[in-house]
Every structure is written in C-alpha cells, then in structure tokens.
Amino acid sequence: MSGKSRYSQVLASVLVNAVYAMKNYPVMFINSMLTPLSVLFVITFVSRGALIGVGIEGALIYSMVWSGLSLQGDLSHLKNDFKFQDLVVTSPTTSTTYMAGMGISEIVFALPLLALLIVLAAIYLHPTALQALAITAVMAIVFLFSIALGFFMSTLTSDVMQSWNYTSILSVLLSTIPPVYYPITYIPQQFQFLAYVSPTTYAAEIVQSATGFLSISNLNLVIDWAVIIILATVFIVLAKKKSRWREP
Amino acid sequence: MVRLSFRNISKSYSRGRKALNRVSFSYDGNGIVALIGRNGAGKTTLIRILATELAPDSGTAELDGLELIKHPEAVRGLMSIVPQEARVVQWLTPMQSITTYLMYHGVTYGEAKKGAERAMKEVGITEYKDMLSRKLSGGTKRKVFVAMVLASGSRLIFLDEPTTGLDPLSREELWNVLVRLKKDHLIFLTTHYLEEAERLADRICLMENGKLLASGTMDSLRRKIRYQHSIRLPAGSTLPKGTKGRIVHGADGSTQILTSEKDALSISKTLVRRGTRFFSNPVSLEDIFYSIVKKPIGEDEGGDEDEW
Numbered sequence: 322m323s324g325k326s327r328y329s330q331v332l333a334s335v336l337v338n339a340v341y342a343m344k345n346y347p348v349m350f351i352n353s354m355l356t357p358l359s360v361l362f363v364i365t366f367v368s369r370g371a372l373i374g375v376g377i378e379g380a381l382i383y384s385m386v387w388s389g390l391s392l393q394g395d396l397s398h399l400k401n402d403f404k405f406q407d408l409v410v411t412s413p414t415t416s417t418t419y420m421a422g423m424g425i426s427e428i429v430f431a432l433p434l435l436a437l438l439i440v441l442a443a444i445y446l447h448p449t450a451l452q453a454l455a456i457t458a459v460m461a462i463v464f465l466f467s468i469a470l471g472f473f474m475s476t477l478t479s480d481v482m483q484s485w486n487y488t489s490i491l492s493v494l495l496s497t498i499p500p501v502y503y504p505i506t507y508i509p510q511q512f513q514f515l516a517y518v519s520p521t522t523y524a525a526e527i528v529q530s531a532t533g534f535l536s537i538s539n540l541n542l543v544i545d546w547a548v549i550i551i552l553a554t555v556f557i558v559l560a561k562k563k564s565r566w567r568e569p
Numbered sequence: 570m571v572r573l574s575f576r577n578i579s580k581s582y583s584r585g586r587k588a589l590n591r592v593s594f595s596y597d598g599n600g601i602v603a604l605i606g607r608n609g610a611g612k613t614t615l616i617r618i619l620a621t622e623l624a625p626d627s628g629t630a631e632l633d634g635l636e637l638i639k640h641p642e643a644v645r646g647l648m649s650i651v652p653q654e655a656r657v658v659q660w661l662t663p664m665q666s667i668t669t670y671l672m673y674h675g676v677t678y679g680e681a682k683k684g685a686e687r688a689m690k691e692v693g694i695t696e697y698k699d700m701l702s703r704k705l706s707g708g709t710k711r712k713v714f715v716a717m718v719l720a721s722g723s724r725l726i727f728l729d730e731p732t733t734g735l736d737p738l739s740r741e742e743l744w745n746v747l748v749r750l751k752k753d754h755l756i757f758l759t760t761h762y763l764e765e766a767e768r769l770a771d772r773i774c775l776m777e778n779g780k781l782l783a784s785g786t787m788d789s790l791r792r793k794i795r796y797q798h799s800i801r802l803p804a805g806s807t808l809p810k811g812t813k814g815r816i817v818h819g820a821d822g823s824t825q826i827l828t829s830e831k832d833a834l835s836i837s838k839t840l841v842r843r844g845t846r847f848f849s850n851p852v853s854l855e856d857i858f859y860s861i862v863k864k865p866i867g868e869d870e871g872g873d874e875d876e877w
C-alpha cells in the first residue's frame with residue numbers, strides 16, 4: 322500500500338467521523354466540550370478557585386481520555402448500526418490505519434476544547450516552555466493509550482448499549498474518581514494506593530509535579546513516565562493484534 | 570474474468586450446530602451466482618467468510634489463485650461486499666458515502682469524487698447525490714451501496730439480499746443494473762425471491778442447514794429433480810384420468826401437476842381435447858426449491874421419499 326493510499330484512507334475516516342458528522346450535528350461540538358469542562362467548573366468553585374490550575378491540567382488530560390471514549394462510542398455506532406466496519410474490513414485499509422484515521426477525527430472534535438483550555442492555561446498557569454512540553458508529551462501518550470483502548474473495545478461490541486456501558490465505566494474509572502482534577506494528596510493516605518489503578522493518576526502526577534502543584538521524588542517521576550509509556554505501548558499492541566477485525 | 574473456488578468450508582459460531590458444514594463450490598468467469606435457502610441456511614455466513622469478514626473453522630478458498638482464508642490481506646481490495654444489515658451512514662450524502670468508500674480502497678479524494686459521480690450515473694441516483702441519506706427512500710439507499718461496490722472497481726462483488734424491501738419497479742431497475750454489471754463482474758448474491766435468482770443467475774446454489782444441497786444452472790437443477798414440467802389448472806378444473814406425477818393444490822383452488830416432459834405432453838393433449846384452460850411450463854425455481862428443500866403443503870401423491 323503506497324503512502325498516498327494510506328493518506329486517503331486516513332482522510333476518509335476524518336471525513337466520515339469528523340468533518341461530515343459535524344456539518345450535520347454541530348451540537349456534537351458542545352457535547353465534546355461539556356464533560357471535561359463541567360468537572361473543571363465544579364473543582365474550581367468548590368475549591369474557591371484554589372484548584373483552578375490543577376483543574377485545567379486535569380481537563381487537558383481528560384480531553385485526551387475523552388477522545389478515546391468518544392472513539393469507542395463512535396466506532397461501535399458505525400460498526401453495529403451501519404455495519405461500517407464490515408465495509409472497511411474488506412477494503413485494503415488495515416485496522417491500524419482505520420484506528421489512526423478515526424483517532425485523528427476525534428482530535429478534530431477536541432480542537433475547540435483544546436483551544437479554550439490552552440487560553441485558560443496561558444492565563445492561570447503561564448507554563449514555561451519546558452513545562453508546556455511536559456504537558457504536551459503526557460497528553461500525547463494518554464491520547465495514544467485511550468485511542469488504542471477505545472478502538473480495541475469498540476471492535477468487541479455487538480450493540481450500542483454495550484458500548485454506552487463501556488463508556489460510562491471507563492469514564493468513571495479513568496477520570497472522575499482518580500486524582501486527575503485534584504492532587505493525590507487530597508486522598509486519605511491509606512487509600513492513595515487505589516488511585517494508582519488508573520493510568521491517568523500517573524499522567525496527572527507528572528503534569529502536576531512539572532508545574533509545582535505536587536512534589537514527588539525523582540524516582541516516582543521516572544516510574545510515572547515509565548508506567549504511562551508502557552501502558553500506551555501495551556494497548557497499542559493489544560489493539561493491533563487482538564482487535565476483532567476479521568471475526569473469529 | 571474471476572475465478573473463485575472454495576472447499577470444505579465449515580463454521581460453528583458456538584459449540585453445537587454447524588452454521589456451515591463442508592461447503593464446496595467453484596466458479597470461473599463473470600456472471601451472477603445466486604445463493605438461495607431459507608432463513609438460517611448459512612448464506613450470510615458463507616458470504617462473510619468469502620469476503621474475509623469472518624474466519625471459518627476449516628476449509629480453503631481461492632480467488633484468482635490467491636488463498637483468501639489464510640491470507641485475507643492479499644484479496645482485500647479485489648472484492649467488495651454489501652452486508653445484509655448494512656445501512657448507509659445517516660449523516661452522509663450518497664456522494665460522501667461513495668467517495669469515502671473509494672478512499673478506503675486507496676483512491677485519492679479527487680479521483681474518488683469522479684468515480685462516485687460515474688457510479689451514481691450508472692445506477693441512476695445522480696439526482697439524490699447531495700441529499701442526506703436519512704432522507705432517501707429504502708430503494709435509493711440500496712442503490713447507493715450498489716454504486717459503491719460498482720465504483721470500487723472490484724471484480725468480485727457480494728450482495729447479501731440486495732433487493733429485500735424494494736418495490737417491484739425499484740427491484741426491476743436494480744436487476745437491470747446487475748445484468749449490466751455481470752458482463753464484467755462476478756456477483757454473488759443471496760435472495761429470498763426465487764424469481765430473482767431464476768431471472769438473473771447463471772448459477773444457483775441451494776443451501777439448507779449449512780449444506781450446499783445442489784448447485785447448477787436452471788436446466789441442470791431441473792434435471793436433478795424427478796419432475797421437470799409443471800401444468801397448472803385453474804380452480805374448478807378436474808384432472809384428466811390417470812394423471813402421472815405429483816399433484817399440488819394451491820390455496821386459491823388451482824391445481825398444479827408436476828410431471829415429466831413426456832407425461833406433460835400427453836396430459837396437455839388430453840386437456841386441449843377437453844377444452845380445459847391450462848398453463849404448461851418447465852418447472853420454476855420455486856418448484857425446484859420445494860422439491861429439494863421441502864415438499865409443499867397440500868400435496869397428494871409423492872414420489873419416493875429420497876428422490877427430489
């Protein structure tokens with residue numbers, strides 16, 4: 322498959338799932354902004370503004386998780402209600418190219434939210450270049466992780482109800498409960514270990530410590546990076562090898 | 570020219586009943602192959618396996634010399650399928666559906682748009698090209714799929730029940746498209762409309778219970794069953810004495826005699842002499858289907874149980 326063909330295949334996914342979809346359902350934009358922002362509002366008000374910085378970082382991380390969750394929902398809908406995946410499976414498009422194209426389509430959706438968060442970050446966080454780089458790198462890794470997870474799960478669904486349940490469970494596990502929008506130190510000591518079940522905890526620790534909201538040892542920092550990189554790699558391999566592309 | 574052959578394809582979805590049981594078939598050339606058989610016979614399962622959407626438990630299949638079960642990647646792009654339950658994505662127009670479909674086949678955006686235009690013209694849906702799919706009628710939606718697979722340039726096309734739910738005129742239109750297409754494609758289609766299979770197909774495969782019970786042209790299928798000829802008498806007619814064959818009473822009071830060519834001739838002569846109106850035809854695919862799969866309701870006299 323030539324590079325040009327692969328580009329067409331990626332673009333096809335972006336057109337179907339982002340460009341054309343948005344033309345018809347502009348309300349989708351609002352939806353993709355609402356969830357990550359709503360938690361930010363609550364956190365900011367409840368803390369009387371004290372946690373707005375951490376909250377913005379949380380929203381940045383969660384926007385990437387949200388992309389994966391949306392991907393899961395969108396692809397399940399296309400697969401089960403339109404048999405769209407069947408059409409793609411028989412084409413020369415590989416599962417990885419399909420995942421990549423659809424992943425990018427979710428980024429397109431996230432753009433307005435990201436733009437808003439970047440403005441907020443510039444006002445309330447004013448990060449240095451290095452800090453901005455760390456945040457961006459963490460976001461990229463979380464994005465890869467959640468896209469791979471979302472894709473993998475969507476290929477296992479056989480109806481949209483199932484997919485809704487996956488979305489809610491993952492959303493709670495990956496963002497509402499774990500200390501993404503607030504520092505882990507707010508969790509009572511004896512329960513902190515539970516937070517480490519969620520990959521987003523590690524991502525948040527890196528970002529929070531880079532911007533001075535949390536102080537952790539260098540060793541912990543290295544572990545955090547290692548965990549998110551390994552998890553992203555594992556899930557990408559899982560999505561590549563174990564997704565239900567041709568049904569068994 | 571397309572060459573498709575498969576041997577001993579078996580598939581069970583879960584332990585227990587086999588959805589497909591050692592199905593073998595081969596076809597060489599362009600044309601239409603129709604798969605018929607009742608609900609659950611295994612038609613969709615077979616098509617999905619051949620289109621590389623589903624892995625069989627065992628068996629081999631080749632398209633133009635390429636093994637497609639072990640190496641599905643090798644044949645993807647050489648074939649296209651319209652799945653039984655496919656629906657056009659609601660928020661796309663026919664133009665967008667077909668264009669993006671072609672792009673998944675590796676065609677550039679510009680070329681894909683041109684290809685989509687051509688295919689829509691060919692199938693006769695150009696006037697709807699910018700209408701949202703959710704506003705199209707069922708028949709037009711079906712045609713969008715046909716335009717899609719047509720535009721893909723694939724030589725092998727699988728259509729799973731392409732005409733289900735179409736009105737008689739739309740069906741006729743789609744048939745015309747398929748007849749044009751079959752000149753340079755191999756089309757595998759499933760249908761519950763036996764008349765459709767009879768009119769379109771160069772080869773008919775009759776499936777039942779995961780097995781391929783019979784396959785061939787209409788003529789060769791006729792030769793496989795006991796009675797090749799059908800004489801139909803309107804309600805109220807009496808049968809000639811000593812009629813040989815199988816007699817089937819229709820719900821409308823009409824009577825059908827299934828019989829051999831030779832006996833059909835003598836029965837016809839008697840009926841003409843008596844001045845009784847009747848219709849005499851070679852047996853239809855429906856008659857063949859009933860003989861092979863199941864005897865019809867309202868039957869008087871049958872042949873040997875093990876003979877079709």
Ligand SMILES: Nc1ncnc2c1ncn2[C@@H]1O[C@H](COP(=O)(O)OP(=O)(O)OP(=O)(O)O)[C@@H](O)[C@H]1O
Pocket residue numbers: 582583588606607608609610611612613614615653
């Ligand atoms: N995804 C599945 N999981 C489990 N069993 C299945 C699945 N798909 C089909 N089957 C079973 O396999 C058998 C063959 O089904 P298939 O869909 O191939 O039949 P078909 O001939 O296409 O029927 P129809 O005319 O109703 O479309 C049936 O017994 C069906 O219940």
Ligand SMILES: [Mg+2]
Pocket residue numbers: 612613614653729
């Ligand atoms: Mg079927």
